[in-house]
Structure formats: structure tokens, C-alpha cells
Amino acid sequence: MRHYLFLIASARHGGNTEQLARQAAQGIPDQMDTTWLRLRDYPLQPFEDWRHTTGVYPQPEGHARTLLDATMAASDIVFVAPVYWYSVPTDLKRYLDEWSAWLRVPDLGFRQGMHSKRFWTIATSAGTPEQARPMLESIRLCVSYFGAPFMGELLGNGSKPGDSLNDPVVRDAAQRFFHQ
Template sequence: MDQPAAADPAERRFLFLLGSTRHQGNSELLARHAAAQLPAGTAQRWLHLGDLPLPPFSDERHGDTGYPEPTGHLRTLLDATLDATDLVIVSPLYWYSVTTSVKHYLDHWSGWLRVPGVDFRARMNGRTLWAITAMADEDPALADPLAGTLRTSGSYLGMRWGGLLLGNGSKPGQVLDDTAALRRAETFFATAPAPVPA
């Protein structure tokens, strides 16, 4: 099965979705350090999920009404997601996975898959999903559930997996003391993503 071609670097459009409960948290600082290494002129859009509260997700797969056309913040996030060639989930490690706001956003993927005319799965196929997180513990294996959640969710849509950039930090700004993470950040987006699953 042929793999979709990777996006031309000059045409890449990055969407950074910030899932922390605070602005300028450690995960965001690490993400901004990584983004600063992108080639000049690379399109970047940064959205803080806390600034875009979403309606509760309701599973309507087997109901009579189906999923309505997204409006408001839901429409903003859908359009931004579909416009991106590279989707970057920036979430601190909360109970070994993503934050509530990120999980809520992912829940709405289920609705977008079924909104008539959106063709969400087909349009996300071949794009790249990345993850950036900061955690207080020094054992990187504790972030495996977060990476697994995102990698498997992206795989379901046929997305490439760019990888997880992991930093250490608990107090505000502490991740900037993690010199190893900052070095990894400098080449993170230059890493070749894993192929789209067959």
C-alpha cells in the first residue's frame, strides 16, 4: 500500500494545542523552544484549550439525531485541526496521561468522524501527530500511557507519529533547567515521522 507523501517543509502548517491548566507552563515552554527551531516562515498556530471551552461530549453514534454541524469553539478547533499538516499536542503529564482538556478535545474527534461532509478521517490521513510533555518524575516510562493514547488515536486516523518530546519540570519554568530536553527539542521537528500504519 502506497504511503501518502510527507508535507513539503515549505508548506507545513503547525497547530500547537496547549492542554495545561495554566499559560506558560513547563510543557508550553518546551514546545516553544522546539518551535523556535523550525525553518523561518513555517506557519504556526497556538491555541490554548483552556481558552476554548467545549460543550460536553455526548455519544450519539446510535441515536436518532446524529452529530450536528460544529459551531463556536468546536468549529474553531475543527477548522484549525483540518488546516494543520502537523498537529502538536502539548500537555503536562496528569495521572500518567493527557490533561482533561486534551482528552475532551480527542473525544470530539468521535463526533467529527460522523458529521456529514467533514470527512475527518480521510482528511487527517497522512498528517503528522506530535506530543510534548513535562513531568515531575525522572522515569520516562511513566509517560508511556500518554504517548500510547496519542499514537494509537492518530494511528486510527492514518496519521504519522512524530514522537514524544519529554522534559522534566514541576515548578514553573523548571523545564528550562533540563538541558538534555532542550537539546532534544532543537532537533525534535526534524525527526522523520513513523510511516502511516498499513
């Protein structure tokens, strides 16, 4: 059975990106599990790169452990991220940085576990779709590192509160997003 993990990376509760994600999630069949985690509620420390010193990372603890467990339990990971300065929000970047550590935790099996997951991105941007490309491509490249399938991206406009659901084309695309 599929289990969707929605990782909300917005600095605003209930913002355009989250609204768009919740609209899209309505298309997930009821028998499938969904988990919603706001990354801001699980703050991570800045990543320290030990690859060239110890080369090994300890078992994650605290918020890192919570996020790792949720990641490993999911079949589908949905990045819910507004475009911030043409890039991912800080909370999502710190989560992605943790992947470097989790790859090097003995007996964790992170790489193998990630290979079988499906990945999705739901984003909003106040700019043009071309201006969102760097962020979207960054996420795609992170996913491709594991050879995991990237299922698609849903991009809406989010200049003012509520904008993401005002566009009937985007709203329709949201309703069909998870039907792949």
C-alpha cells in the same frame, strides 16, 4: 507548505510544557506557519455519544468549529500536554472526544483529512518517563486510528516552574525536535 498547530492543554499559562514547546518551535523554519491555541480558551462541552441513537452529528459550532477548522487547516498537529495523573489533561481529552463526533458529520471528510497530517507530542512530567508512558501511548493510539504518521514525542521533567529547560539534554532535544 507545512502549517503547525500547537494545541496547549496545560492548565497553567507559560508552564514547563509550553516553555518546552516554544523552545522546540524555534527549530521550525520561518517560512512555515504556526498557530498556537490554548484549549482552555476554547472550552468544549462534555461529549455526548449518539452513535447508537441518531448516529449522525450536526456541523460543529462555536469553540468546536474553531478547533475543527484549525485542525483541518494544519499539516502538523502538536499536542502540548503535561502529564496529569498518568493521563491527558481534561481539555485535551474533550478535544479528542470531539473527534468521535467529527467523524460522523456528513460531508466533513474528517477521517480523510486526518490521514495526511503528521502528529507530535511535547509533554512534561513530574514523575519518571515510565509514568508518562500511559498518556503518551494514549495519544499514539488516537493518531494510529487514522493511520496518520506519529512523528515523535519530546518529554521533559516539570516538577517546578522552569524545570523543563534546565536539563541540557532535553533542551538540546527540543532544538532538534522538528528537524525530521
